[in-house]
Amino acid sequence: MNNYLNNLFTKSLFEEENILNPTSDALKWIKEQNRKVKVSIREIPFSELKNWSFREGALRHDSGKFFSIDGIRASTNYGKIHEWEQPIINQPEIGYLGFITKEFKGVLHFLMQAKIEPGNINYVQLSPTLQATKSNYSQVHKGNIPAYLNFFREAKKEQVLLDQLQSEQGARFLKKRNRNIIIKVEEDIEILENFIWLTLGQVKDLMKIDNIVNMDSRTVISGIPLLEPPLSLSDDLGKHSQSFEQNNFNRGLYASCAYNAKCKNSLDDIIKFITSHKCNLELDIEKIPLSSLDNWVITDRSIHHKEKKYFEIIATEIEIGNREVVNWSQPMVKPVQEGICALICKNIKGVMHFIMQAKLECGNFDIIELAPTVQCLTDNYRTKKSIEALPFLKYVLNAQKSNLIFDTYQSEEGGRFFKEQNRSMIIFDEENIPLELPENYVWMTYNQIQMFLKHNNYLNIQARSLLSSLSFRL
Template sequence: MSWLNEQNEAVSLRIEKIPFATLAQWGYDAAEGRIRHASGKFFSIDGIRVNTNWGTVAEWDQPIINQPEIGYLGFIVKEFDGVLHFLMQAKIEPGNVNYVQLSPTLQATRSNYTQVHKGKKPRYLEYFQQAKPEQILLDQLQSEQGARFLRKRNRNIIIKVEDDIDIYENFVWLTLAQIKELMRHSNLVNMDTRTVISGIPFGQVQSQVIDFFNFLGNGKGRSSVEKAFLKSALSQEGSVHSIENIITFLTQLKSVFDLEVRKVDLKQMREWVYGEESIHHETGKYFKVIAVDVEIGNREVVQWSQPMVEPAQEGLCAFVCKEIDGLLHFAVQAKLECGNHDIIEFAPTVQCLTGNYRQTKEGALPFLEYVLHAPKEQVYFDALQSEEGGRFFREQNRNMIIIAGDEISEELPENYIWMTLNQLYTFLKFNNYLNIQARSLIAAISFV
């Protein structure tokens, strides 16, 4: 943490909100009805009209980030004295709450690493482009925020090296345990780090082996909750539902619910105001699109301007867990969001991003009141975590994991299902099953 503070102090930065008219290389394209970069690359801000039979609102308009490129979110890892270490970057993004956060070794869109911006290539890019199959420990396409991005995905990848590599001054080696410990502090570990480490598989073993391993850990400071998480992560036995049952549950929902998304001109969106300095909802709710001018000392490009999305308030994302038949299960929500690649993804038990959860009518959202009033001793994890600072302006959401008792019934509301941590890891191997809010919470789980 001292090193992070030093990195913060060492970099000069200037971030200012500006009118849309003064954006450099960006502007409203009247023919396409969107805000886009002069190169046609990076991303655009589009208007969309959504029609669905999911939920209580059947149709709405909104702006959305359209970034069809698949970028890299990648870690280089290396063993030191038999312990795997992750090469992390202290990176400033214009939207970060506290400027410097710990990001993956490589965090780059295709436009960035193909140097559309005429800047320098990202550090360590060649290691990922030249990685051999036997070096790749993890390789997944994972979705971004479904309410803000239109069908956006990134390549989450971890590669292992044996040779010594040059370490630049804003990079550092950390163990996985150190990363998870730093996540307990608000806004230190960025969203891109969290999504990559959430996908790390821990395998599966027989229950008796797990119980023996947990027995060996007695007296070493490991809590009963951490032991329960380990058993839930490694065991395929004793789950309420089989993987096949869960696939059927999700397939049924995807078959019943429709999602139609059509492009509309940003200036023709209903209930949205296209102003000189923002595109905002006429009620002031949800989020707005703004423009910023940025100057950061240690980036591939040190000065630029761009549009960003600014939230109306912080959000809340929480998993409620409960031990059922001796195995910890997660109450998982199936959630439709307008930018989802395949209609519905698995989400946390509670996910409130676009509305003010403090003003939500009592009983309107399952588990919200329970999460907000959970006793301290049942709260395993509680920290503010930033969303991706390259697109979102100072957006942070409260991330919580609650361990419930008998006060929570095994009977779940419609569109919810119990899953073990092992089952969540199984679905993480594949594309577009778990949303980024669920992955962020899974990344926070530690077994020590």
């Protein structure tokens, strides 16, 4: 990243007082947005879905657009379960997840949308300026065109601050990706009533509150580097430089941002690690009819596992007052239990390193993606069997409060997942984490992670969500 962008994002990260919208006012504004929008979401039988039907072995929209619920059979040599069948969301189109940004008095602000998704636990969450599938912005639903779409369609090259193609949840989506994009405008633009300007620092502060910043905002923000040395601490951080010199976490994370940091593993070592796993692991996906899924039951109201675990597919009737379409019905994925995602880090020779795992999921584009140290989403992780078998899970569940850098509940994407939240944790421990790791885990610096993030299909969305919450402790 060039110095201009580095300074632009860094200044927004450390902005404590938003001259437009103080954080306390932003929280009141979110509550007000929740209060004034009519929302009705109820579970219904599949037979009451409008424009959806079971045909050709799947649950499909009559237009052939949006998404479908398909059945798959997965075969792999990864892990202890080598073959299984499941429903999965098939949505091959690429959507927009985009922020408009603008400088006010030299500080970059992000235009956030108070958006209600049908699956959100608390209805309103802060989403990107534009959050739209191709079916949405092509107006297949015959509704209004998404607000601010043309700013992204017509953006000039010099306006684009970030542009990446990133994956969605690999265990629930079949090879789904979205365009993560940030653009910067100079002109004044009309701000609609459910949009607000916030700094990057404010957005990260709001992530510390359960279920305020949605998954789509988090994945885009993960692509913004915290900062890029080697500028001096005083140049980069001004009045905050003293707190860095007195804080092991800040010092280690600052050093970890540098391209020339002393790394436990070189970039070549990590590429070899990833390549080896991709070459040695096998993943074969075969589409099969939903009615043929082994161990899954289809009733008039759900598609669920016979042991009532993992997740289920339900039908919903939705009414939301401020959407492009205010009333519709659709299938959704409903969790059976909450999950947990945790990223463990420590300073190695003064440089912060994170434990990343090479994780295979059935919907991945390229077999494995780098995931958090612990990721348990689809099964009960609190069983004795899981706690003993999964590396680092027992440690995470018993982590000392003093080592917790981040610990909140964060929602999955509310457009497809019904009231799903997972505990999200970042744990900093310099004493109890050994340097030697299991074979599918690797130490990486923050800068190395960011380098892989610039490319497609390397970091999964759970890892990106946790990375987005990283900030310095001031």
